[in-house]
Amino acid sequence: MLLLFSLALALATAVSVSGPAPLHNATGYWYEHIEHNGISPTISNGGNWTVFRNRAINTGDSTGTRDSGRFGSTGQPAVVYFPAGTYLVQSTIKSAIGTVIMGDPTNLPTIKAAPGFTGTYLLFGHDQRYPGLVGFFHGVKNLVLDSTAVPPTKAIVLLEWSVSQNNLLSNVQFNMPIGAAAHVGVLTQGLCSALIMNDLLFSGGGVGVELTATQYHLKSLRFQDVQTGIRLASVLQATAQALTFEGCSVGIDTSTGGSGMLNLMDSTATNTSVLVAAAAASNSTSGSLVLENVSVDDSVLARRPSKPAQPPPSPDPSPRATPGSAATPTPHNATSPTPIYSPGHLTPVTRPSTLINTTTNAYPTLPPPTYATHPLTRILNVKSHPGGPVVHGDGIHDDTAALQAILNTAATQEKAWTQLSATGAKFADAENPRAMIRVGAREQQEGGEVETLAGIAQMSDFILTTSDVLPGLVLMEVNMRGAEAGDVGFWNCHFRVGGARGPEGCLAARLSLHLREGSRSYWEDVWSWTADHDLDAVTTTSTGTGGGGNHDVYPGVAGGFLIEAKRGTWMLGMGVEHNVLYQVNINKAENVFIGLQQGESAYWQGKGNTLLAPAPWIESLLESDPDFSWCGDNEAERISHSKNLNIYSSGFWNFVAGPQRTMCAEDCQDNAALYESNEKMYVYGFTAINNRNLLLERGGGGNVSVVATRAANAGAAMDGFKTGTVAGYFGQSE
Template identity: 35%
Template sequence: MSPLQYSPPINYTPKPSGIPFKIKNPSAKPWLSQATATVAQATATVAHATLAQATLCSASNNSSGYWYEQIDHDGESSFMDSKYKDSYTVFRNVVKDFGADNTGKNDAAAAITAAIKAGPSNGPDRGSSSMGTTGQPAIIYLPAGTYLMKSSLQLYVGTVIIGDPTNPPVLKASSDFKNDHIIYAKDPNFGGTINFYIGIKNIILDSTNVGADKSINLLDWTVSQATQLTNVGFNMPTNTAKHVGLTTQYDYNSNLILNDLWFKGGAIGMKLSGQQWVFKNISFSGTTTGVQAGGTDIVFLGCRFEQGTLGIDAQGTSGSLTVVDTTGVGMGTLISSSSSNTAGNSIVLDNVQNSGATVKIGGQTTLSGNVANTWVHGHLYTSKNAKLQSQQGQTVTTSRSPSLLSGKNYFTMAPPTYQEYGTGQVLNIKNVPGIPVYGDGETDDTRNINSILSRYKSSCSLFYFPAGTYIVTDTIFVPAGTRIIGDPYASTLSAVGSNFEDESAPRAMFRVGYPGDVGVAQVSDMLFTVADILPGCKLVEINIAARSPGDVGFWNTHFRIGGAAGSQVESECTDDPNDCKAAWGLLHLTTTSSAYIENMWGWTADHDLDGNNPQTISTGRGLLVEGTAATWLIGTGFEHNTLYQYNFQYARNVFTAMQQSETPYWQGQGSKALNPAPWEYLASSDPDYSNCASRDSKCRMALFERIYGASNLFLYGGCNWVFFNNNGDCSGDCQTNAIEIANSTSIYLYGTNTKSTTNMVLEGTNVIATESDNAGGWGGVIAGYLYDS
């Protein structure tokens, strides 16, 4: 590999493409028929009574080690040809199964590489580009210990490296290390923007054996959405000018979130270029430069910089840099940025603690010391003055909702590992005696999943869904007290059948609690999809409220409509959106809900991940938020949904850090359907586009954000991108309106970015902010937009 520090031009256009699934089962058609799993006892009836969970669970004494290492793993690649499927293993323990040395004495790179590459015993390996994007899930498990690395590891789509969080394994480069990275995460066969479903968690990367005068990078993370890098440490020598923790240097990329990481030593912690990120709960200690941040829209949340020369080098942040609840201790300068004659290079600081130079612009100190409230450098709109103000450093008040806070900071939490659980508390959904569940992409598992969740709801069990596709023909009900975890990107619930066909009466595939329920409901590492064209399917509905922040949460859990094996949408939705109302909507947070959501991609496919079928799909809605108690959305993206991506309807007390969205590629000039078409039955929360002329195709495109009747919304880092009109390249004014706000109070938008949009913000039908007035970044940048606040 030759390094490439890649920043896209303003006219950049994605080049989506798929990976052939050459060993797919040609007879797998879950949308045609489903055998129902045998139920050994009467199917449990789900009660509709309000449930208030009285007590929290206590963990057992976990003396046998991390539960994920100890339990049986019986996951599968559901749509692989049966000729190969039986010999394909998803979970691979690098020590037990591949003989990797974890004593630190012998090279472990070859054994770990063998674990990563292994395909079916009688078929191609995972580096051969033969199993699509979704057909080759592989969990590479590293038990505790030290793994000596004399050469690099190369990952492929579908690869997740997981270590023991109770004693994180160390991948330690040898003194004679051969390559420039310990791990290359990007699948080299494909571009960075289609590198999905890759993860690393619970490990430490270490370069302290390598001379401080030798160049080495610990990890290249040139990947995009539906990826996870969490609970990873980067240990480097101090006083080095050549060790770098993390790079994104091998192509363009479109990532969402990096979270809960630590960097010690090194010349640079993270050297990045790409589209957008939120960096959450990341610490840097003794690192000369914490982050070189090249990108369009970047948010730092809850980060800490200690004993370094420079915290954030934002010279390459062309759009906006937003820094929230972040601390600098013993730093020469916390933030350095370029001066600009446009709206680009905007900076927003919100609750930032620092004792020295806090912001330097063009080499000159602009701000020193703490920022108790909000400081804005860039274009600002306020309630008292709806006209553009270009600020070189203006303090404004952000009146945070107490329900969103932990102390003075916005509440955040690390993704749960459940490391405190013993194996006896983990219930494999496929191994419950007398209640068979298959997850085979063929059998209807609905009744038995519901039966298990109902029967064991008070047992404080952790429900583990092994890799596979679980066919669902009616609503899965998740009661209070439920904790669910899957194999990342491989454990899928897929809807099919007549219960989800009526657009006028949408039905949830996965319902979390009923209105009024209070307690715990947590979901990690799951994926939701449809196996057929289902205009009445609302994939996930959350009704339950958390008793304490984080009790109700989703982590690294994603949506995919079309674009993959196992769904008729992939093969049938190739041309006309009027013929493909594939799902009513993705996620609904109802009025009674209170949920914490981190690292979620709600993707209606623009291309085929497992082949080359064109994808022209209409999913009605992205994310609808109606919750009023407290909602947290951190590192989320909703893309290519028809009526809207984000809709805050009468929502109150909402915190977001990074909202990324794109318009459907088939909309715009020349489209066969103009909003609200093809959707005929509009909900009261739906925009009807009556403000647009009947044939105005650029006005009748999906809103990125709709805010109606809402209050106390705190939205940091909004990315609103348009790339295509009618599946053809488009630059300039490709869409009329991006964000619409009406009848709301106390709305705070910080770090809002658009691409190829005429109007950035409307108040009702009145245009307030245009992209041309706020030119910068990838099109338009607004540092701060305060609506009735």
């Protein structure tokens, strides 16, 4: 049974999630035929708000004055649904914030630009009233965007996608005329902080994806007959995973010099002249490149400097990256402005068998489930369940018991972003944390062994949040293990504390996510945000602390993600921001893959703040928490007593610091990450902004030593901020 949620549910106690395996061999897509009764309960007259909008373009998308801006970022959710068909358009389609534009995944609808199309963009996928850094809550999926009828010399972008976290771009095909250099599939512009785009097909055109962003995880993208597959105009950290290039001139172009660090893995290129076009030599770590498990045919020159001073020394100068090794061919020269050719070197790499397909040696890359093969009889809308428990979904009534009864027999799927909100005294004890959502049981057996439930549980398109001051709240705890990667899976699920309508006053929680030792789970597109600003421009529910101002509400959230799982954890496109003690804490864990992780500091910490970490949580620290005996700010990441870790593209950012939100000139935080007593840990691509020390180590003796500083590893410039990049860390790989 597939469970369909509507919007805004209040939970006063923990809910446990489990579910049976999905059925197959269905016909038709159930989403068109269900009752659509989602609402927006936090706005005036929100009980009558229309979420589902069938086949609405532009005027329909602004129904309910969605273009007025008076409902903020979170108060105007909408799903604009396109049934199968071809929709010819003459001008740009514009999206509003809070909109998911989607089609039938069993028969993708086509939005096609007419031959006389006017404008530059076929689909403007984000709300133009919100700049990229605050462009949240957009979705585009299950569509074909087509410019094949537009003259190849006319400049057109099929999707403008200048967004940040909590956005979804998945299962979209971009069809452009072959050889049309002026046609671009996806374009991002300005300052953006998105996490992932996934499962996309690009055919024809000049450029498939052109990116300007702080970070990006590019997963399962396929490029056919595109002149340039990906152009990294300015990206500090990027992971390109499971890409396919066929008949391209250039696979990935980093020659503009704006690329900080690129990890390319588990990818193939055929009939493609250049796999990676690199930037000219520089005196910084900009342009760092890792190739791992990449296969190319004889037509491919694996890496080419943009302006080589001398020809390659042989017909095959760059090493082929094969399973069990990583090639790091990066042009560099510390003193001369003249670029030189450097073939790089091969580094042995261990991928734990638990984390990979042992036939291909690749990490799993699973598409977000659409349950397209389910019949309508397998779909249950929690608000339309005759004879079953009553679910209000109004953000006021306690729906805990009713949801638990339904969840015991169903998997979970969304309607826009469903919000589950915690409230009540059961989550108030900081010394006894309790989960709002518990996925799978956890039982202590004789001898101290922990037994966890094996099964299937999947969640898509959820937001977990709070409605009270809850220092003992863990928003989600995962104990369940699946037989295969993705059996226990989470796609486009996010954690938000503060910053929106609904919560009142100061907000707090203990943790966003706790992956327990017996769990085995797959995560894709997950963001934990302790609010540093108000999304709805009505209340001031940021959750920092400090010396005054609208952003300084006491006491904040203790930690972001605590990973203690041992059976297998996959994190693709992960972001964690503004927590007190740490953003990511990997403690006594095993078999962890992180494809891309991004974090930001707690802005209220820093100069002028008198409340030093671990305060205000000093009386309720967990065994896994850092004690901060060596410093006074949060850590972006702490990894301790863990093994079999493969981590790619880490980006941890500091932009402002202190209770007055002072902009960082440089080094406004001492330390970015601490690694303690780990084994078989490989880190590829670690970048930080405005941290004096990038990496610290602590061994068994307890002494902390600096491994890498920003000054000695200066990276790509970004809008005046100081960056540092470590391309590879193997100090605890034995």
